[in-house]
Amino acid sequence: MLDGVRAVVLDADGVLMFRGAPVAGAAEAVADLRRRGIAYRVVTNYSSAHRTSLAAAFGRATGLEVDGMEIITAASAAATYTAQHHPGLPLLVLAAPDARREWQGQEVITPAEAEARRAPVAAVVIGDAGDDLSFANLDIAFRQLRGGAAFVAMHRNAWWMTPKGFTLDAGAVVAGLEFALGRKAVICGKPSPVVFRQALSELRSQLAGGPRPAGQGEPRGSGGARLRAADVVMVGDDPRADIAAARRVGLRGVLVLTGKTTASDARAAGLPPGRIAADLREVVRALR
Numbered sequence: 001m002l003d004g005v006r007a008v009v010l011d012a013d014g015v016l017m018f019r020g021a022p023v024a025g026a027a028e029a030v031a032d033l034r035r036r037g038i039a040y041r042v043v044t045n046y047s048s049a050h051r052t053s054l055a056a057a058f059g060r061a062t063g064l065e066v067d068g069m070e071i072i073t074a075a076s077a078a079a080t081y082t083a084q085h086h087p088g089l090p091l092l093v094l095a096a097p098d099a100r101r102e103w104q105g106q107e108v109i110t111p112a113e114a115e116a117r118r119a120p121v122a123a124v125v126i127g128d129a130g131d132d133l134s135f136a137n138l139d140i141a142f143r144q145l146r147g148g149a150a151f152v153a154m155h156r157n158a159w160w161m162t163p164k165g166f167t168l169d170a171g172a173v174v175a176g177l178e179f180a181l182g183r184k185a186v187i188c189g190k191p192s193p194v195v196f197r198q199a200l201s202e203l204r205s206q207l208a209g210g211p212r213p214a215g216q217g218e219p220r221g222s223g224g225a226r227l228r229a230a231d232v233v234m235v236g237d238d239p240r241a242d243i244a245a246a247r248r249v250g251l252r253g254v255l256v257l258t259g260k261t262t263a264s265d266a267r268a269a270g271l272p273p274g275r276i277a278a279d280l281r282e283v284v285r286a287l288r
């Protein structure tokens with residue numbers, strides 16, 4: 001099943017961490033990937049913080065030194081998307097202040113500045129902005145979008161669990177704007193192909209001798225044939241948002257049972273036994 005795999009994409013929640021605590025053995029498995037020169041990226045829809053903040057938090061929890069470059073969040077994927085599709089143009093980004101740092105070097109303006117302009121911004125990005133997803137700001141975003149701005153969203157997650165319990169997520173707001181506009185947003189986080197293509201592109205560049213995160217040494221097999229999607233395995237705990245979504249882009253997928261999916265759920269989702277593993281450790285051990 002894992003023969004010929006040259007690089008790995010890891011989900012964070014349910015693979016490395018679960019309910020705020022590190023998954024047993026996950027940090028050792030990541031250390032093993034590094035030791036063996038297997039390039040990887042962590043892909044998560046968590047998008048309330050900048051990647052460097054997430055890396056620091058994960059580092060504190062596990063004792064591993066983590067470089068922000070190893071992580072792709074729905075926020076960083078959206079920032080990469082606007083840099084590629086709307087370079088040098090004004091953007092309205094509704095995101096938490098720490099996550100907004102992902103747009104450093106791009107022209108992000110405030111809702112008031114957007115409202116004062118005569119032409120619409122190039123793109124509106126809707127993310128996990130908390131109280132900044134106010135009626136006033138969404139109304140401004142709506143007018144920008146009606147006026148022709150591109151509609152970009154970090155993800156379409158409807159709700160998530162926080163210490164308060166079930167908590168409304170930004171996807172509910174995205175769906176509301178889609179309803180009002182009669183058109184769909186470009187989603188950048190999982191299960192969109194956008195984030196998997198970005199991960200593949202970064203891994204490809206790393207294997208070709210391009211930039212690599214501080215913790216990862218010279219990748220094994222670097223300088224060889226161009227990395228293909230089928231040379232990469234996605235390890236996640238969600239049969240649809242991780243495994244099926246990665247497979248649509250051509251990656252392989254292995255579901256681990258350290259998160260929200262039980263073995264019987266995984267079988268019910270149609271995953272064959274060869275694509276289910278107990279945990280990340282088992283997957284990494286099986287890589288040759």
Ligand SMILES: [Mg+2]
Nearest residue numbers: 011013014237
């Ligand atoms: Mg997960």
